[in-house]
Amino acid sequence: MLRSQTQSKRINCPNANLGDMEETGMQTTKFGLATQNRSQFINITGRLAELVGKEKWLNGFLTVFCPHTTAGITINENADPDVTRDIESLISQLAPQNAEYRHCEGNSDAHIKASIFGSSTQIIVREGKLWLGTWQAVYFCEFDGPRQRQVYLGFNGN
Amino acid sequence: MLRSQTQSKRINCPNANLGDMEETGMQTTKFGLATQNRSQFINITGRLAELVGKEKWLNGFLTVFCPHTTAGITINENADPDVTRDIESLISQLAPQNAEYRHCEGNSDAHIKASIFGSSTQIIVREGKLWLGTWQAVYFCEFDGPRQRQVYLGFNGN
Amino acid sequence: MLRSQTQSKRINCPNANLGDMEETGMQTTKFGLATQNRSQFINITGRLAELVGKEKWLNGFLTVFCPHTTAGITINENADPDVTRDIESLISQLAPQNAEYRHCEGNSDAHIKASIFGSSTQIIVREGKLWLGTWQAVYFCEFDGPRQRQVYLGFNGN
Numbered sequence: 503m504l505r506s507q508t509q510s511k512r513i514n515c516p517n518a519n520l521g522d523m524e525e526t527g528m529q530t531t532k533f534g535l536a537t538q539n540r541s542q543f544i545n546i547t548g549r550l551a552e553l554v555g556k557e558k559w560l561n562g563f564l565t566v567f568c569p570h571t572t573a574g575i576t577i578n579e580n581a582d583p584d585v586t587r588d589i590e591s592l593i594s595q596l597a598p599q600n601a602e603y604r605h606c607e608g609n610s611d612a613h614i615k616a617s618i619f620g621s622s623t624q625i626i627v628r629e630g631k632l633w634l635g636t637w638q639a640v641y642f643c644e645f646d647g648p649r650q651r652q653v654y655l656g657f658n659g660n
Numbered sequence: 661m662l663r664s665q666t667q668s669k670r671i672n673c674p675n676a677n678l679g680d681m682e683e684t685g686m687q688t689t690k691f692g693l694a695t696q697n698r699s700q701f702i703n704i705t706g707r708l709a710e711l712v713g714k715e716k717w718l719n720g721f722l723t724v725f726c727p728h729t730t731a732g733i734t735i736n737e738n739a740d741p742d743v744t745r746d747i748e749s750l751i752s753q754l755a756p757q758n759a760e761y762r763h764c765e766g767n768s769d770a771h772i773k774a775s776i777f778g779s780s781t782q783i784i785v786r787e788g789k790l791w792l793g794t795w796q797a798v799y800f801c802e803f804d805g806p807r808q809r810q811v812y813l814g815f816n817g818n
Numbered sequence: 819m820l821r822s823q824t825q826s827k828r829i830n831c832p833n834a835n836l837g838d839m840e841e842t843g844m845q846t847t848k849f850g851l852a853t854q855n856r857s858q859f860i861n862i863t864g865r866l867a868e869l870v871g872k873e874k875w876l877n878g879f880l881t882v883f884c885p886h887t888t889a890g891i892t893i894n895e896n897a898d899p900d901v902t903r904d905i906e907s908l909i910s911q912l913a914p915q916n917a918e919y920r921h922c923e924g925n926s927d928a929h930i931k932a933s934i935f936g937s938s939t940q941i942i943v944r945e946g947k948l949w950l951g952t953w954q955a956v957y958f959c960e961f962d963g964p965r966q967r968q969v970y971l972g973f974n975g976n
Contacts, residue, residue, distance in 0.1 A: 561843070561844040561846075562844045562974060563844070563879065563881060563972060563974055576933040576936075576937075577887070577932075577933075577937040578887050578929055578932060578933050579887040579929060582921055582923075584919075584920035584921040584922070584926075585887075585921045585926065585929050587920055587921075588919045588920055588921050588926040588929065588930065589926075589929060589930050589933055592913055592917065592919075592926075592930050593930070596912055618934055619933060619934075620936055623936075623937065623938065624881050624883075624938055624940055625883075626846060626881060626883060626970060626972035628846050628972075633846065633883070633885075633970060633972070634885060635884075635885025635886055635887070635968075636885075637886075637887050638885060638886075638887055638937070658974060659843070659844045659974065660843060660844070
């Protein structure tokens with residue numbers, strides 16, 4: 503599901519050149535993922551943790567950003583998959599696919615859900631690890647799939 | 661619609677004084693905008709891009725913050741204005757203006773929408789540009805206008 | 819309600835050792851709070867402001883992060899408590915506790931609300947103060963209490 507499209511871009515602040523200190527400043531990267539269903543929550547926590555390790559990001563903020571307008575990012579339970587199914591199901595009752603919409607592409611419900619869930623989340627990285635609660639996972643929320651999607655990442659720290 | 665109320669405040673980290681390196685650290689600014697309707701999504705992407713250029717913000721995080729409790733910030737489609745009309749319309753069905761509310765100002769629906777959409781968004785700035793998807797725009801969401809409003813901005817990077 | 823469980827962790831960027839300049843870089847801390855009801859919005863603005871002062875955080879981004887999957891963080895009105903009661907009440911109509919859910923713990927509504935409100939918020943700290951609007955407060959939103967909860971905080975700045 504996750505394709506190896508990672509492209510890294512390191513943008514160091516000038517201080518990073520002073521001796522052997524760790525790299526600091528803003529760094530960005532992205533990865534692709536292919537969704538299989540119209541509505542689907544994909545747990546991307548493992549992929550994020552792997553990137554944090556590979557990029558040697560130690561302490562700072564990680565922004566996980568969805569560059570699409572019919573998908574979003576949320577944090578919720580990582581244990582029972584029925585939880586995300588319940589979330590998808592209830593939100594689809596609130597914003598049904600076939601209500602009376604003006605937008606003619608038939609995916610207004612997906613745009614509405616994108617704004618309700620939000621386009622990004624911010625995670626604290628602490629000693630090289632995502633500082634999440636025990637039961638938390640980060641989900642890419644597909645609302646108008648199946649499609650090939652991307653996730654943008656920004657890390658500011660050292 | 662957008663008034664020239666921009667006030668800049670540069671707060672540089674001490675390193676910014678070392679020679680001719682770029683400014684780094686936290687910088688804040690704000691701008692005002694006047695809304696015309698009770699409910700209205702105003703595309704502020706152009707204004708944000710202009711500020712990023714003017715302030716010479718290159719790489720870092722930009723937080724777009726709404727300091728009001730009956731308005732919010734969201735990211736959604738920039739092409740067909742019917743999309744934001746559909747979002748406004750559906751969300752107003754979910755949180756109607758005239759439901760049974762305790763708060764006596766008649767704008768509880770606007771407070772609810774503010775919490776659903778959220779008070780802020782975080783955008784990655786990369787090589788002097790907002791790193792958004794092709795179809796994304798940043799919207800100031802008015803839910804209890806018309807009013808004179810403000811947008812707070814914080815940039816952390818270099 | 820707020821217990822004295824604050825544990826501070828300062829992770830300074832290497833520059834912080836150069837002479838008498840202010841500390842810069844990423845710093846994290848957390849605090850606990852005990853909720854009393856199943857659904858409850860707890861104003862944590864005072865606690866956050868106190869921490870910003872105690873930690874001498876001057877200019878930067880503060881991320882307020884909820885590490886639980888049946889609670890969230892939102893910003894809304896600080897004056898009339900009827901506003902948050904209206905928000906709790908309307909959102910509980912949209913995501914009722916006793917709808918047809920698959921998840922067997924009886925708290926799917928709380929998970930749904932957590933994703934609608936979001937797990938975190940980002941606040942600009944400016945000259946040692948939370949840069950909020952006049953009527954804004956930061957709320958910890960309990961949706962499945964009463965429980966002992968935690969709030970994670972990350973500050974990146976100087």
